[in-house]
Amino acid sequence: MVPAGHQRHCVEPDHGASEERLDERRFLDLSRQLTRRFPRSVQVPLTPGCGLLVTDWLSDTEAEALMAHCLAALHWDQPQVRLFGREYPIPRRHAFVGDPDVTYRWSGLEQHPQVWTPELAEVRDRLAESGFTFNSLLANHYRNGADGMGWHADNERELGASPVVATISLGQPRRLSFRERHGAGRQALDLPSGSLLLTSGAVQHHWQHQVAKSRRLLDPRISLTFRYIHSIG
Numbered sequence: 001m002v003p004a005g006h007q008r009h010c011v012e013p014d015h016g017a018s019e020e021r022l023d024e025r026r027f028l029d030l031s032r033q034l035t036r037r038f039p040r041s042v043q044v045p046l047t048p049g050c051g052l053l054v055t056d057w058l059s060d061t062e063a064e065a066l067m068a069h070c071l072a073a074l075h076w077d078q079p080q081v082r083l084f085g086r087e088y089p090i091p092r093r094h095a096f097v098g099d100p101d102v103t104y105r106w107s108g109l110e111q112h113p114q115v116w117t118p119e120l121a122e123v124r125d126r127l128a129e130s131g132f133t134f135n136s137l138l139a140n141h142y143r144n145g146a147d148g149m150g151w152h153a154d155n156e157r158e159l160g161a162s163p164v165v166a167t168i169s170l171g172q173p174r175r176l177s178f179r180e181r182h183g184a185g186r187q188a189l190d191l192p193s194g195s196l197l198l199t200s201g202a203v204q205h206h207w208q209h210q211v212a213k214s215r216r217l218l219d220p221r222i223s224l225t226f227r228y229i230h231s232i233g
């Protein structure tokens with residue numbers, strides 16, 4: 001599926017002193033630089049935020065090797081979360097990797113990181129070379145179509161005012177849908193193996209996203225979602 005918004009562009013943030021505008025402008029500058037290196041990249045207007053989909057961030061061989069590495073080297077877990085007064089296992093497996101001092105509170109769980117493997121540190125460093133700096137990574141393993149992730153935004157307090165998220169997809173392409181929080185806007189992106197999706201901070205404030213379950217027989221997918229987690233008191 002061609003991303004909705006194909007051949008449209010993210011809007012230039014208005015001039016002004018607000019922190020959000022400055023962060024959005026920096027995101028747009030960095031994503032333009034990345035587009036020069038990856039000309040097939042597509043901007044995804046998630047107004048007032050912006051997404052950039054780099055479909056060929058990793059080669060097929062690199063993506064396959066990284067997926068095999070993640071499956072073998074990470075400690076995967078399927079924690080229980082409380083929903084409407086009952087405990088349910090999350091419908092996927094996940095693993096949290098990061099710098100030693102980072103903790104992430106997520107759906108009532110306190111996550112302590114696994115150490116960076118050299119392979120994952122290399123991916124993190126490659127993102128940093130493009131100006132996108134992260135200190136942690138939440139990996140999701142969707143074993144088949146019955147695994148998914150419901151509507152949410154990545155806007156926990158420790159992600160700060162401008163939560164830029166980088167998502168690398170490996171394996172089975174899955175659809176990431178977006179819906180506007182206070183409006184009728186909808187977008188959907190099919191994320192191919194080896195792709196990188198970057199989203200600016202404003203996206204998390206104004207949109208929610210999900211990976212819907214599917215009745216189709218689907219192969220496994222891993223998403224690596226890089227984040228910068230600030231320490232809060």
Ligand SMILES: O=C(O)CCC(=O)C(=O)O
Nearest residue numbers: 140154167176211223225
């Ligand atoms: O798997 C994806 O592409 C989305 C994952 C996600 O939204 C998350 O980890 O917060």
Ligand SMILES: [Fe+2]
Nearest residue numbers: 152153154209
């Ligand atoms: Fe998310």
